[in-house]
Amino acid sequence: MSAQESDAPSMPSGRPHTGRARNEQVRQAILASTVALLAEPGKGGITIEAVARQAKVGKQTIYRWWPTKSALLIEAFTGEARNSVPDIDTGDVACDLEHFLMRTFNAVRTPVVSGALRALIAGALADEDSAEVLRGYAAERRDALTAILTRARQRREIAADADLRLAAEQTMGYIWYRLILADTPLIDFTSDALAAALLRQLGHR
CATH class of the missing domain: 1.10.357.10 (Tetracycline Repressor, domain 2)
Structure with missing residues (x-):
């Protein structure tokens, strides 16, 4: 084995890619938080900020998937x-x-x-x-x-x-x-x- 080969970093094999799964979990948490907030008394006029707090995400995470509040609520x-x-x-x-x-x-x-x-x-x-x-x-x-x-x-x-x-x-x-x-x-x-x-x-x- 050459020195170049021995110095090369070893790559993990068989490691599952979880980014997509994590993203979907976050997305579903946002949708569930939206429905839950609307159901609370006096929360008919919810905001993106309120949904972000409920779902524990940033506002930009929400806007990444839904350009408007209406789009979020409809989905x-x-x-x-x-x-x-x-x-x-x-x-x-x-x-x-x-x-x-x-x-x-x-x-x-x-x-x-x-x-x-x-x-x-x-x-x-x-x-x-x-x-x-x-x-x-x-x-x-x-x-x-x-x-x-x-x-x-x-x-x-x-x-x-x-x-x-x-x-x-x-x-x-x-x-x-x-x-x-x-x-x-x-x-x-x-x-x-x-x-x-x-x-x-x-x-x-």
Whole structure:
């Protein structure tokens, strides 16, 4: 072995690269902190500074992934919704729809989600940023439901001329009504009844 070779620094072998994993953990911590802060009473108008303190990161770390507060809030809420209500394709629209509505009702019943949504609704009346976040969240949930119904139409489980957008908006409108105005809680039995009514409307076969 030459002197040059013996003096060369030894390189570690098989060492896992953890930078990407650490970055994803930080990113998820920021998203979770955003949802948690919005759910706290009086925190409807949260700031990037508040999220940074909660997540124990610098503001620039947040801006690295989200250029605006609205972008952060939209991703936080849509991500929370997708995690709480995953899209499961069982091959049967009745099962898919019942699963979607039951998981949606369960998510909306949790204090973190219901508190955050009510805070956004209150803020949307006076703040365009909050209104943009609320529109983005509502559109993502409506599109998720429409995707389930679209698969059903492709499998000929519902009528070919069924108005899927109208059905999705009616369903989500009912959930928003129950969240904001109704004096009775969302319960699993109600989700089953809502799924059955929606399927009848769509000409389920």
